[in-house]
Each structure stands twice: as structure tokens, then as C-alpha cells.
Amino acid sequence: MDEKKNKQRIGVYVCHCGGNISEVVDVKKVAEEASKIGDVVLSKDYPHMCSELGQQMVINDAKKNNLDKVVIAACSPQFQGPTFMKTLEKAGLSPYVLEMANIREQAAWPHFNEHEKATEKSIELTKMAIEKARRDEPLQKGEIEIGNRVLVIGGGIAGIQASLDLADAGFKVTLVEKEPSIGGKMAQLSRTFPTEDCATCILSPKMAAVGDHPNIDLKTYSEIESINGFLGNFKVKIKRKPRYVYEDKCVACGLCEEKCPVKIEDKFNEGLSQTKAIHIQFDYAVPFKYYIEESPCLRLQYGGNACGLCQKVCPQDAIDFDMKPKYEDITVDTIIVATGFDIFDAREKPEYGFGKLKNVINGLQMERIIVKAAEGVELKQLGKKVAFIQCIGSRDKQIGRPYCSRICCMYAIKQASLVKKMDPSRDVYIFYIDIRAFGKSYEEYYNRAQELGVKFIRGKVAELMENPDNGKVIVKAEDTLNRQMIQGEFDTVSLSVGVGPNAATDKIVNMLKLAKSSDNFIQEAHPKFRPVDTLVPGVFLAGTAQGPKDIPDTVAQASGAAARAIALMNQGKYFFDPMYAFVNSEKCDGCELCISSCPYGAIKMENGKAVINAAVCKGCGVCIGHCPQDAIDMNLYSNEQLIAEVKTALESKKEGEHRIIIFADDMTSYRLIDSVGTAKMAYSSDSRIIRVPSGGRVTADLIVKSFYYGADAVIVADAEEKSSPYSTSKTEMFRNIEIAKKILTDAGIETDRLLGMNFVTVMLVAFVKTVNKYDEMLNQLGTISKEKREKLMINLREKLFGVKHE
Amino acid sequence: MAMKLPYYPGCTLKTKAKNFETSTLAVAKELDIELVELPKWNCCGAVSSIVTDDLMHQLAPARNFVRVLEMNKSGIVDNEYRLVALCSMCYNTLKRTNLLLKNDHEKLKTINDFMYLEEDYNNEVEVVHFLEILRDIGFDKVKEKVKVDLSSLKIAPYYGCLLLRPKEIAIDNTEDPRIESDLLDSLGVKPIDNPFKKMCCGAHQTVQDKYAVARNTYTIVSGAIKAGAEAIITSCPLCAFNLDNRQREAKELYPDFEGVPILYFTQVMGLAFGVPEEELGFDLNYNDPRPLLREKNILK
């Protein structure tokens, strides 16, 4: 390393920032101090580094003095970092050999009233940057080849829309649907609010389009078995369940169904009618082909030559009872998850008697009844008095579904309007908690329903009972606006059931290592700005898999997901910062501890050694603290670099002075500290901020060593869980802190000196208070004796990992 | 080898509901369960105190838990910390205090400090209801003991509140309980589903406003009758009192109201097991069930 030192040629530039810095910090002195450090071949100060001229100067110097590292002491790297990285590229250098000393946000501004200190701090920050730069590698941007193959999981309206958009844009889509036909829940619906146009009429053309789109490979009655790999190279195994009918041969003549002796309940009609063991899922199914349901079919149950009538009558002999599941392997570049929702099973709320009282139905059954009624088929008599009960399986902590399902109010209003229109003499009530008509022209639709004479009672019905004499349903509730109990008998009560993630969702979530939000739906990358992305590159969300949605939102989001996928694939390449961890295979002893620590499944074992997939790794760095062999390290924030920064920060600590080392995560805390500076909020100038990718990157080892090198207090500042891009960072941070605290205690050092904190970017005051509190605390505690500090290092690795690893 | 369990009778089972206790002990014997009464147990307080700052009323249950510890110490029971309650109110009160002390170590400490004359309680005890014990040993076991054919009887289970609510103490699904009808099934009795089986009888309101309670009694009992029940079973002496004795007031309010006998579930078990009539103490039931039972040739 020493001899490496000698080879380096580092250029240092100190920026005045047009007075912002120079009015507080003695920039000349900073430049002068920097120049004294080995390998610094030039050190200048300049009014405006970010100006055209400033950048040009760097380029020229770099070429003239063939610099191999550049340190710019100016504003926050969050601010002008990207600019100067480009500058370096222009100078023919790797953009990753740039280090910035943040002397504006971290020195000049927060310590504007103590010039001395500000200058000292600036000098140290610059030194730290130099030491980090010294250890920078001339890395290049990582990149992956991406093709144009997309997997869409789920053939509901979301999946259909996304597939069509992608296919139309010329991408190759594989659409996988577990049911025999695409269409999803929308296919079951009667009409759509607020326009009341029939769902079938607007859906079936799209389904047909999917059916015969050259760019769409439709795989119905199929399930995803496994997904491996990553962006640009997802390996997918698909299970084709046996239909027992050859799709290519079947012409849907229907003879088989006529002959089939086995009647079963029709799931598509939510069990309100019957169909045969061999049937087509519904009238406009795509593909419009027959299939046999396994369990009820006599032949498939008893084998031999039981029944088999369908086979006998089939003119196409398309029926094959020996059909087996087929497995297909495909490779895709991106994936759109559109697994959709399931309605709440009202039997989980027995007090409403669903499945027990014959006149209590759920919202989806009501849809089917309305559809069929239009066709002249009466699946169930609705009678003259109909009640809708809202929020069944929504907004209900009792069953762990505290969220609003968003669609129930509107579909109930729609259903109420339709049944009222069917028979205006009907008395229709909606019992609600709040009517949420949030969408475009929804409120107006709500109003039309009121004008039709639908009565809205604000009160949640507590339980339903049957009048044994006439089988009618007794509904009792408080009219909370009237402050009176009201009661009535109804011919039909429809439970407006809420929605939850589809039963198939978890399987997919686990395969892709996606995150789930507290409501069990899939977590998007950012609730505001990345609503259809996931944290897994190349995986996008469409429709209700991400949360309850109505059809317009679902379609919009589906198109959004398609667009995001297209934007990514069109580049043909995927670039990413080389900020990833890697394993030193000499040191690795294959203990596999790191594998479980990685939330993204980026680490795999290859012939006895752990290997990290750079493309999958997000660079959170939590794995590093898990390696007993110290075999894992990462780019941009290597162990050596962080230690060097810590050392430098503490070297020039004077007698009686103390230092608070603050590790700040790049995403949130570091920016927060910038804002504190920008707001010129003063905090202890004894603090030294060290930028890290995540709180979880700060290993116990690093913390302990910080104390060893003379830190009097260490604060690890990480993003509040929700605003952190790294799912496990918070927990890992506290894990490391716990370990470190034990070691501190062993050495007789107060654990109060170590703090882990989670911030969001607006917690300016909280930050300032914390740092100043620590400043005061240290005034009392004083510095840590040398003996104690040395005690820390005795068998450090054993202390860190319990047992000694050979 | 009989299963020996610490047993908490509760005040009422020593007085107004003697028949509940005698019948229970009788059927327990049949099932080879020995219910060992807690020494010097004290009244649980009947209702659990539910304001945050009232510890005084948690004392009574806590003391009884200490009694269980003593029973184990002195070897009266062998490492058996399940405390069996019969009366629903006692069950609820004991169980809730037990939960409270499990979840709140501060309060547990305060109580232990206050009861400095007793040995410390450290959440050893688990409060269970006799019905749970029956379910644990299995209703099929119960079935084996049936000697008398009760198939002609139509009985509606009544749960009331305190076996089911709040959820954390429920012995069965809070909204759709089955345990009592399962029991009746195993006894060869036809269980009748009463939609009002979970409705509160009015509990202690019976003291200050008996007619308010009578109105509930009317709803609950006639609900059962409408469903075709000839009798109702319960496991709570207060429910029993309200559903049984308050039929008197109900008749005042609703002249055409016809009552039915109210039985403790253990009395029905006793009948099925052929336990001698005197141990079932039908004389204490306000509406005498014996005529019905004779008419069905269950009693001579």
C-alpha cells in the first residue's frame, strides 16, 4: 500500500463558492494544508469550481499533470457531484476517482459563526477526502444487455392492458394466466361505474386482441413454477396444467358438455348456478376451448374406462385423459406482476351469515346476478327490498384489514342503481360508514343513484339474522345521522366485500424477493415517484397486486408499467453505478452466512465460495458485517476507505477536544445534514460526517475501530425504514450497534456514546438537537482513556463473531 | 389414574347454583377427572375491573392463583397449573386478570408487593373453563360414557358473553361458537341453533332493573323456542338466573310468553351418563325441567 501511495497523483481544488465558503472558511489555508499531504501534486483555490472555467481548469490540469485522482472541496456531492463526475469523464478519467469534501454544507454554513473551527473542519474534511480518493479504484459504470422479452404474470385487465401496450410497441410478451381463460375478475362484472357501459363489451375486444396478437404468447391454465436470474436474464419455469382437451383440436362444438353426466357448481357464477365437469369457463373465454375439471370428472377420478362419454362423442377426438402437466422454460428481460386481487371471504365474519343465510350474498355474486338477469336468467330472486352493507372486510381491524378497499362504495352504488332500474318499485338501501366517491365523475354518479331513490343510511350493520317465518333477512343498525336505531326485513342483502391480494401473490413475491406493504399488497419502489417500479430492477407492478384499484386506475397503472418496462428495454443496455459488494474468494470459507443476510438474493455459492451478482446487488453493504472472515468488501465505500476517513477525522484531534463521528446514509441522513447546513442551523463543530450507502453498511467492526482511533461518540444515522431503499438496513444497523455495545461494555466504555437513529429528510431540528445533546454529554463523560480503547482491539474478531473462525 | 385439576367453584356454585357444582363433580367423576377445590379460595369479583388504574380489584383473582401455587407445593395436585373454572363469570374474571398480569409486569409487581403475606405469583397459572377440558379430552370420550338415550331432547346452547368475549379470552370462535353444540352432539342430544345464543342476558342489571333483563330473557328464550328448542343450556349461574327466574317477569310483560327450562350443561351430561337424579339437583332450577324429562321418559 505504501508503494501504491507513492504512485498516486492527486489534484485538490478548494472552491470559494462565490463567498459562500470563503467568507467563513480560510480557503487559502485549506488549499495550503492540502498541498502538504503526500501525493498531492497540485492544490488550488478557485471562486467557482462548478463554472465552465472551473471545470475546464480541472480537465486541463488533469491532462497536464496526468492526475489520477481529483478532490474537490466545495459543496455537497449530492449537489454538484454528478457535474464533476462528467468533468472527469471529459478529462478521460474514471468518474469514480472523484472525491468531494463537503466544506460548504458541513463547515462554512453550519459553523458560520466560528470561522476558526470551520476552517479546521474544512481542512480535515479535505484530508479525509484525499485519503478516500487515494484508495479509489478507476471503476467504470456497470452495464447489462437487455433484450425485448417480457413476462406478464396474470391475465386480468391489468395484465391484458400491459401485454397489449408492450406487444403493440413490438416487444415479445409471454402472458401467463392460471385460469383456463384470461379476463380475470373484470370478466365477471356486469357494468362499470360511473359510465355503466357493460364490462364484457369493453373487455372482450381486448381479450380477443390478446388472443391473436403475433407478439403475445398466451399461456392460460398455467402457473409460474420458479423464477431465477435478474434483469435481462430472468429464467422462468412455467407449468402448463392439463386441460385434457387439445386446444388446437377443440372447436367448441359443445357435444361433450351435453353428454357429460357430472354437474358441478359454476365458479364463474360464484356458485349460483351449475355447469358440467367439462366446460368452457365462460361465454367469451379466450381461448374459447373446453377443459375438464379434474376432481369431479368420473374418468379422471376412477380411471379405467369409467364414463368417458365426452371422449366418445368428440368429433375432433380432442380429448385425452392421459394428458400430463407440461413444464416450459423461458428467458425474459423484464417482468410485469399483475396478479390481481381476491374478494374478502365473508365467512370470516360469521355474524353476517354469508354461506348460512340463503338471502345473504356477496358483491361479486350480485354482479353475476345482474349480468344473468340482463340475459333473462334469474340466478337468484332479488325481491322487492334489497340492502347493501358496506365495508365487509375493509376498514376492519378485527380481521387485520384496516385499509379501505376503494371500490366497494362505487360498485355498491352501481349495483344499487342497476337493481333499482331493473325494477323501480324496488326499495334499495345502502348501509355505509363513509361514501368514498373519489374518482372522476364518481360524485355525480353517486348523486344520480340518490336521485333514482336509492336510500343511503350512515351506519354499519352489526349482524344479520333470518326471520324463521319468512326467511327474510333482518337488518338492524344505528342511523348515526339520525341517532336512532332502525330495523327492517329485506329479501336480499348484498355484502359489499372488500379486496385483498390474490392468493397467488405471495408465491410470486417470494420468487422475485419483492417487498410487501403492511396491507399485504406488493410494495412499490416509491409511493409517489416510482409507483409502478419495484426495488428489483426490471420488475414492475400493474393493477391491484399493488393495492386496491378501480378499473381506470388499473388500466392507467398497467400502461404505466408497460411504459416503464419499454423505457428500460429500449436502451438495450442497463447502466448502474459500480456500487456493489464483492467476495475475496481467498478469504471466503463458504460458511454461507452472507447468503441469508442479503435481502435481494444476490449472493450464491459457486464451488464452495460465495459469489455476488453485481447486477442484482444494490450495494447496501449489510452482508459485509456478516462475514466472519472479513472476506466481503464493496466498491465506492470499501472498508479501507471508511477506516481511512475515520482515522483522518481523528488524527488532528487536540488534547481535551472531542469528536463525534456521524455515519450518514447517502439516501436520507446525508441529504438531511446538507439541508441543516443550507438552513444555517448551527451544531457542534466537533462532528465529522462520513457518507455511507446505508446504516447497515456500518459494521460493528467499523464502529469499534472508530472508538479505538479516538472517537468519543459515534452516531449511525440511517433512513427511516419507509424512506430507505434498503429493506433490511435499519434492522442490520441496530444489530451491529448491539454487537458493538457489548464490546464497548466489555472495555468499560459507556454505551451511551453510541447511538443509532433513523431519519427522514425533514428532521432537521431532531438532528441538530441530537448532535448538540451528544456534545454536552461528552463534556461530562470526557474522552476515553487509552487503556480502554486498546482493550477494544483485543481479540476483536472473536468478540464480533463469538467463535473464532479458522 | 384420574386427572387431578385445581378447581375454582365460585360463590354462587356454593349457594344458588349448587346443582351446577354437584352435577359437574358427578360427570367429572364419570370421566375420571378429579376436580380438587382450591383451599380458602375467595370471590373473584364476578366482573373484571376494566379501568386502567384500578388494581385493587385484580387482587381477588391474583390471590386465587397463589392458592394454585400452594396446592402444587403441598402436593395436593402434581405439577398442575391449569385452574378450572365452571362459572362463566369467574372464568372471565380470573382469565382476564391472569392475562393482565402476564402482559404488565409493573402491575404484577405492585400486586405481589401489596400481597406481601402471600408468596409471589409469577404467571404460572393458566385459567381454563371446564368445557375446554372436555374438548381437550375429546367429545368422543364423552360419547363413550353416554348410557341414556337423549335423542328425543331438543336443546339450544346459550353462550352469553363471558365465554366468548373479549376475543383474547374466548374459548371458541367469538362469532360462531360450536363447543356447546358439539358437546350436545356427543351426548346424543339434538342441538338447536338459537340466533340469540351470544346475546347478553343483561347480567348484573338484574339487580337494578329486572324488567330490562326480562326483555332480553324474552328475546333469547323465545328465539330458542322459535327455533324448536325445549330447553336451553348455559354455563353461567347469572345467565341461568336471568334466563330462568326472570321468565317470571317476562311473562308479566308478555302474557302469551311460554318459557322453557334452563339447564346447566353438566346437568344434561349427568342425564346422559345416568347420574342419579338427586346429584343433578333439578329442584334448584326455577322452571322445573322434570316434567319435560319425565314426558320424554328420561326420568322416571
Added chain:
Amino acid sequence: MEEKRRDLMEEIAEANSSASSGIDDKKIKHWIHIYVLGKQYKVPASLTIMQALEYAGYRFNKSVGCRAGFCGACSTMYRVEGDYKIKTALACQTMAEDGMYLVQIPFSPAVKAKYDINNEPYDGNVFLKYYPELARCVSCNTCTKTCPQDLQVMDYVQAAIKGDFQKVAEWSFDCIQCGLCAVRCPAEIVQYHAAQLGRRMYGKYGLSEEPNIVKRVEEIMSGKFEEEFKKVMSLQKDELEKVYVKQQNEREIY
């Protein structure tokens, strides 16, 4: 050893004599301080609380009775310096200690129910019928801690709630009705009256008749003692005194 013991006995004798016969204080070696109604008094050691109070100049016309620990009239409540616990005692039975803060409880405000046990059914609910507040017991056990007779008061209260006459009667048998339990009870129960009801009911219905008593009652009824009675009634005061003394002395024999 012997020596020591004698000294002690002398001390006590001395102290007592000084207390009762008011011999001059100079002779007394051992003093303690007590507080009565907040006022400090210096009194000789080794007196009962009652004697100490009298030494301090209090004259009892209430809170005193048999002076032998039977009548329960001299209930006392006190704390001792350096101990938060509130203590109870019978003033005539307990030695005064240094640093006692004392108050006499001449009477506990308690209403006794009126009943005629001959017209009461032998039914457990009788307790609640006359003393419904029993139902308010919170099992705090304060009564037991308070009882100067060391009775398990809470237990017999609980027995009363359960309507167990025998337990109430047996567990409350030594009650002297001092009333301290009732004064301290947070549920405002009058334990000792309930206990008395229990004992009476048990006595009448719970126990079988005692043959000797039956026999003696018959004798009385049949007028067996009329003669003697008349004789005594006819005596003059001085003669009567003689008889009394004689009879008392005969007592001494056993």
C-alpha cells in the same frame, strides 16, 4: 444470669409501681417517649399502652373495659417511628414502645341488623340479606392484617359470601368485636356483625343440641332452683356481700 433477670423484674415492678402509685419519678431509670393524639409524652418503660396513657394523665371513661383482653373496648391504632405500617392492638394487652403514635378507637360506627334467627331460613343468602355490602369485598386482606386477635377475617367474610355458616362460626369464634376490621375495610363491610349472625345461625341450626344444657333448662323450668333464688333475693346488702365473697373465694379453689 440470675442477677440480670432479677434486675429486670425489679425495673418492671418499679416502673409499674410508679405508674400506679405515683411514687416520685426520680426512682425510675427507664423512660420511653410516646405520642398521643400527636402530643409527646415521657412515660416509664414497661407499661401497657393503657397504663402509659394513664401515666400521661389520660383518664378513661371510654375505650376501657375488662383490662384483661376480653371485652374488645380498648382498640388502639398506632404507628411506630421508622415503620410505615399501621398497627392495631388492645391497649390493655400491649406494651407501650418508644416512638409509638397512638390513638384510641372507642367505637366503630357499625349498624347491627335486626333479625330474629328463629324466623330465618338456614340459607346462605341470609348473610347478603342483612349485610349486602359483603358482596363488595375485594379480598384486600386488610381486615385480617388488622385483627388484634389474629383471626383470618377475610376468610370468614369470604365464607359468608359463600353462605358457609360453619366456617364463619368457627373462623370467627375468637372475635371480641373490637371493630378494628370494620374501621379499616375499604369495602365498608362490618365483618364482626356478619360473623355474629353466622355464629348465631350456626348455633341454632348447624349444631346439634347439647344434652346437658337441655337437661339444665328443664330443671330450671321445673323450678328446681326457685328455693335458692328466693333465699338470695331476700338477703340484706351486707349478707349478700358475705355470700358473694364466700362464693368468690370458693371459685379461687379451682
Added chain:
Amino acid sequence: MSKTVEITKEADQFLKKIEELSGEKITSCIQCGICSGSCPMINEMDLTPAQIMSKTQLGQEEELLNSKSIWICASCFNCKVRCPRDLDLAKVAEALRQVVLRKAVDKINIDAISPEEMMELPQIALVAACRRLTN
């Protein structure tokens, strides 16, 4: 004639007091009224359970403490197991009762109960009544 409720500082203090006593976050009630629908004593009540919640939020102390409802509540917990916000109204009612009882008020005079009834009542009835209705 409808009267206007003043929103006062005291009102909030009363709310806080009840929230503390009951341990329930009364402000999170959404007034769905399912409690009223679940209440077995509703026909005996002047204020519905849901009203009790909203009035407590507004700190209408007098109206609440004088209401019949808080004394009719039999603590059957049917509202608690149904409340979509998992609030325990039985606790709220008990808290309100305690506010009254702790002023050394008894809601029933157990001495006034007729001897006949006293002989008939089961122990638990009286014990429970004392716990819920006397101080």
C-alpha cells in the same frame, strides 16, 4: 330546539381523562355505529354507544355522566369484538361510571333491595352490581 356545544379547553381535558382511565383512543372512533347495532341493552339506552363516543370526544361531561346508558351497559363486550377500530366501549363506559362513582356516589342502594329478592339473587349478581354500580 338544538343547542350549540361550546368547544372548550375543559372539554378536551375531560376527553383526555376518559382516554386515560379507559386506555382507549377515543378520538380514533369513526362513528360507524356498529357498537349500537351490537348492543343488547340498546333499547334501554338514552344515548347510543356511538353517541357516547362522539360526546366523549366533544367532552360533553354533564350529558354523559347524567345519561342512563353508561349505567345500563352490562359490559358484554359485543361492541368491542365488532368495532372496526378495535375500540373497547365497555372500558369507556366503565371509565365514565368511575368518574361518577369516585365522587363517593352509589348508583344503587343495595340496602334498599327487598329481603325476598336478596334471598333469591345469586351471589355473582350482587357482587357484579356492587363492582359496577357502587363506589
